Amino acid sequence: MDPYSAEGELINIHTHFHQGQYQEVVDFDTSSFSAGNALPAQVLQLRARLALGQAEDVLAEVKGKTEPELEAVGALAELALGNTDAAVSTVEKLSSASGDNITVQLAGGAVLHAVGESEEALALLSQHQGSRTCSHHTS
Numbered sequence: 001m002d003p004y005s006a007e008g009e010l011i012n013i014h015t016h017f018h019q020g021q022y023q024e025v026v027d028f029d030t031s032s033f034s035a036g037n038a039l040p041a042q043v044l045q046l047r048a049r050l051a052l053g054q055a056e057d058v059l060a061e062v063k064g065k066t067e068p069e070l071e072a073v074g075a076l077a078e079l080a081l082g083n084t085d086a087a088v089s090t091v092e093k094l095s096s097a098s099g100d101n102i103t104v105q106l107a108g109g110a111v112l113h114a115v116g117e118s119e120e121a122l123a124l125l126s127q128h129q130g131s132r133t134c135s136h137h138t139s
Helices: 011-018 022-027 035-051 055-062 068-080 084-098 102-114 118-125 132-138
Strands: none
Touching: 011 022, 011 035, 022 035, 035 055, 035 068, 055 068, 068 084, 068 102, 084 102, 102 118
């Protein structure tokens, strides 16, 4: 089942995020989510916290994590804190090791574009496999 379909458990939190209802995303109860949707929900909540200006807290939370999705969110937090070298370094590492990961593509593309490396950002985003999220953000 597509986790973003009307029946999917991520649809409501995903909708809140894309409508800019970041506090709703942060407060969303994800305790009943399936194991497969726990990480995507966590990523949405962390990205919402970034949008709410909590970059230092987000960076502290993902520090030392090895999931590419959480490392990618860490790169966004580094960027938000003005640590562009650290953000780009993380994205470069992730894009070579996990370039097919949608969160790596989105976060990495955002970081690279923000530092003026738009061609590299487009190259990373072009690796997506028909993801609606990636298509939505690049169109």
